[in-house]
Amino acid sequence: MTDFEIHILGCGSALPTTRHLSSSQIVKLRDKLYMIDCGEGTQVQLRRMHMKFGRLNHIFISHMHGDHCFGLPGLISTLGMLGRKGDLFIHGPKELEDFLEPILNLFNKGLGFQVCFHAIDPTQHTLVMEDRSVKVYSIPLHHRIPTCGYLFEEKAKEAHLIREMADFYQIPVRLLQGIKRGDDFITAEGEVVANSRLTRPAELPHRYAYCSDTAFFPEIVPIIHGVNLLYHEATFAKQDIARARETNHSTAAQAAEIARRAEVKRLIIGHFSARYEDEEVLRLEADSIFPGTILANEGLVVTV
Ligand SMILES: [Zn+2]
Ligand SMILES: [Zn+2]
Numbered sequence: 001m002t003d004f005e006i007h008i009l010g011c012g013s014a015l016p017t018t019r020h021l022s023s024s025q026i027v028k029l030r031d032k033l034y035m036i037d038c039g040e041g042t043q044v045q046l047r048r049m050h051m052k053f054g055r056l057n058h059i060f061i062s063h064m065h066g067d068h069c070f071g072l073p074g075l076i077s078t079l080g081m082l083g084r085k086g087d088l089f090i091h092g093p094k095e096l097e098d099f100l101e102p103i104l105n106l107f108n109k110g111l112g113f114q115v116c117f118h119a120i121d122p123t124q125h126t127l128v129m130e131d132r133s134v135k136v137y138s139i140p141l142h143h144r145i146p147t148c149g150y151l152f153e154e155k156a157k158e159a160h161l162i163r164e165m166a167d168f169y170q171i172p173v174r175l176l177q178g179i180k181r182g183d184d185f186i187t188a189e190g191e192v193v194a195n196s197r198l199t200r201p202a203e204l205p206h207r208y209a210y211c212s213d214t215a216f217f218p219e220i221v222p223i224i225h226g227v228n229l230l231y232h233e234a235t236f237a238k239q240d241i242a243r244a245r246e247t248n249h250s251t252a253a254q255a256a257e258i259a260r261r262a263e264v265k266r267l268i269i270g271h272f273s274a275r276y277e278d279e280e281v282l283r284l285e286a287d288s289i290f291p292g293t294i295l296a297n298e299g300l301v302v303t304v
Pocket of ligand 1: 013014023065067068213271
């Protein structure tokens with residue numbers, strides 16, 4: 001399926017480097033854009049990647065560390081300048097509103113749209129948002145402060161109509177939509193033609209899990225089990241595991257171990273510490289446990 005993609009806007013960790021921006025990515029699904037985290041530099045990166053600001057209606061924030069949310073004031077201000085009218089929904093810890101409310105009052109008095117805060121409890125695995133295309137669930141993680149990842153579950157598509165069968169039974173156009181959704185067809189003679197003879201099943205819905213920031217936390221395995229694509233933080237290499245423990249982050253090997261236990265189809269690692277000039281060391285560590293591990297990078301687009 002090519003209409004479910006992850007666009008990496010930033011995959012560095014808290015300290016700025018010239019190689020990476022802080023955390024942010026876009027989930028693109030059936031022409032809609034959903035943002036996860038919004039570190040500094042996010043809006044510039046949106047421009048670079050030619051993403052349409054107007055298609056963005058929902059932003060999901062994992063936790064209240066600056067490298068995951070300092071980009072919000074600038075982005076909201078820009079949306080105002082671009083003449084946005086529709087509501088913007090921001091999902092995340094309840095402290096998000098305390099952070100943004102004074103800034104909005106100070107700089108964005110005449111904003112032409114509503115910023116709607118949806119406080120979530122990062123310690124619970126619950127449904128956060130649902131629309132026609134997707135369901136988004138929280139994934140409780142283990143970090144220094146309350147943090148959750150997000151699981152994007154595409155909604156099932158309609159079945160494919162077998163054109164020759166529709167023509168053969170001369171099914172009226174007004175009934176086709178119902179048949180794609182599972183109706184049988186009854187001929188003028190009263191013969192019931194089973195739906196399974198008229199359609200081919202749609203592909204199984206795909207799932208994407210974003211897990212950053214977190215220490216090694218196998219409790220997430222049942223929630224993310226079998227996802228098509230997992231983004232897991234890999235801030236440190238094995239040699240710095242003590243630092244990973246201290247700061248509640250993961251090593252690349254731990255990220256791969258989670259992917260292996262959860263039997264995910266593919267793994268991207270990101271949230272790289274500024275200390276590594278070349279992240280190849282992280283990729284190799286992860287690859288030895290989960291072959292085919294992908295290194296995140298700004299501008300990278302991965303199909304779910
Ligand atoms: Zn971080
Ligand atoms: Zn953090």
